[in-house]
Amino acid sequence: MLPFIRSDLAQFTAYKPHPSSDTDAAVPVQLDRLDTNESPYDLPLELKQKLAWTFQQVIESNRYPDGGHQELKGAIAEYVNESANLPSSSFTAANISVGNGSDELIRSLLIATCLGDEGSILVANPTFSMYGILAQTLGIPVVTVSRNPENFTIDLTAAQSAIEQTQNPPIRVVFVVHPNSPTANPLTANELRWLKSLSDQILVVIDEAYFEFSQTTLVSELTQRPNWVILRTFSKAFRLAAMRVGYCVAHPEAIAILEKVRLPYNLPSFSIASALVALQNRDILLESIPQTLDERTKLIHAFSQHPALAVAESAANFIFLRLKLDSDNSSDTTLLNLHQQLKNSGTLVRQISGGLRITIGTPEENIRTLNHIQTALIKPELIG
Numbered sequence: 028m029l030p031f032i033r034s035d036l037a038q039f040t041a042y043k044p045h046p047s048s049d050t051d052a053a054v055p056v057q058l059d060r061l062d063t064n065e066s067p068y069d070l071p072l073e074l075k076q077k078l079a080w081t082f083q084q085v086i087e088s089n090r091y092p093d094g095g096h097q098e099l100k101g102a103i104a105e106y107v108n109e110s111a112n113l114p115s116s117s118f119t120a121a122n123i124s125v126g127n128g129s130d131e132l133i134r135s136l137l138i139a140t141c142l143g144d145e146g147s148i149l150v151a152n153p154t155f156s157m158y159g160i161l162a163q164t165l166g167i168p169v170v171t172v173s174r175n176p177e178n179f180t181i182d183l184t185a186a187q188s189a190i191e192q193t194q195n196p197p198i199r200v201v202f203v204v205h206p207n208s209p210t211a212n213p214l215t216a217n218e219l220r221w222l223k224s225l226s227d228q229i230l231v232v233i234d235e236a237y238f239e240f241s242q243t244t245l246v247s248e249l250t251q252r253p254n255w256v257i258l259r260t261f262s263k264a265f266r267l268a269a270m271r272v273g274y275c276v277a278h279p280e281a282i283a284i285l286e287k288v289r290l291p292y293n294l295p296s297f298s299i300a301s302a303l304v305a306l307q308n309r310d311i312l313l314e315s316i317p318q319t320l321d322e323r324t325k326l327i328h329a330f331s332q333h334p335a336l337a338v339a340e341s342a343a344n345f346i347f348l349r350l351k352l353d354s355d356n357s358s359d360t361t362l363l364n365l366h367q368q369l370k371n372s373g374t375l376v377r378q379i380s381g382g383l384r385i386t387i388g389t390p391e392e393n394i395r396t397l398n399h400i401q402t403a404l405i406k407p408e409l410i411g
């Protein structure tokens with residue numbers, strides 16, 4: 028360990044990107060990348076051409092980007108209002124902050140609330156790992172509670188006692204995903220009631236990364252709740268994972284704080300231009316959503332017919348699949364085998380929290396997913 032590095036960082040490992048850039052000779056060249064919940068569809072060519080033209084004719088690469096993001100924030104606010112069927116004046120640019128991916132916004136929220144021993148965060152596992160990872164890199168304690176193993180609802184009794192009992196530092200932020208990753212379930216009425224019951228000393232972060240697939244949003248709650256913020260991203264339904272653009276919708280005072288802690292030119296000009304083009308053409312880009320939802324229904328139906336599989340309902344563009352096993356079988360090894368066999372056959376999925384998180388891909392990819400899983404499950408080492 029380098030002598031000038033914070034001692035608590037020694038135990039961390041760097042985030043392993045998916046798909047990993049490690050080469051694995053056994054993996055076929057043609058891969059179905061269903062491990063990161065992106066859209067299977069690239070931007071349409073005409074939009075790429077438009078962006079290429081913007082790069083050639085509009086963006087001055089020697090100049091810093093628009094560091095105030097006013098135009099983008101205005102366009103996002105308009106979309107946010109539309110997405111919640113709110114009047115067009117409800118949210119404005121003053122309610123929006125943009126980040127280099129929502130990951131940046133998560134880090135900014137942590138810096139603004141908990142840094143310097145001021146607060147801990149609460150998460151209900153399994154959930155999106157970045158909340159905990161980013162908190163730990165900042166030396167912020169992470170309090171975890173569990174979920175019901177059948178329907179993945181949060182253990183609210185444990186969550187409430189964590190809030191009451193955690194001291195030095197107290198819980199300052201609760202992170203939830205709506206719908207959750209990797210388990211794909213939306214917040215329940217009970218969970219919402221609990222979130223609403225929290226004191227205004229606690230920031231509630233609702234991550235709606237999969238809003239376009241769930242079509243349920245809590246943005247209209249923000250008008251009465253200055254301690255709530257909503258995160259969204261262009262990395263999923265808007266097909267811009269490569270551009271790293273996320274946004275936060277919140278009360279203008281909370282936005283002002285986020286603006287204080289962010290880096291001055293956090294979004295490259297090309298990313299800003301891409302997000303604007305995506306918003307202007309949202310009707311075209313979001314046209315593929317119904318097909319994804321249809322495909323999801325088909326996959327869930329097919330998996331639920333298989334005696335060895337347990338599949339949960341999903342409100343997102345991925346499904347969470349688990350194995351039903353005899354008690355004398357080690358499910359971890361079996362899952363690992365299944366994951367590896369899928370990889371060998373060219374289907375990349377995420378092995379996580381005792382299951383497989385599988386992104387809904389194109390219809391062709393989904394047929395292969397199904398075939399590869401069915402084939403793998405016939406092999407004797409899997410069924411034991």
Ligand SMILES: *Cc1c(COP(=O)(O)O)cnc(C)c1O
Nearest residue numbers: 128129130155208236260262273
């Ligand atoms: C994919 C995802 C994001 C998006 O992160 P970006 O940094 O915007 O790419 C945020 N939250 C959750 C829960 C996600 O699954």
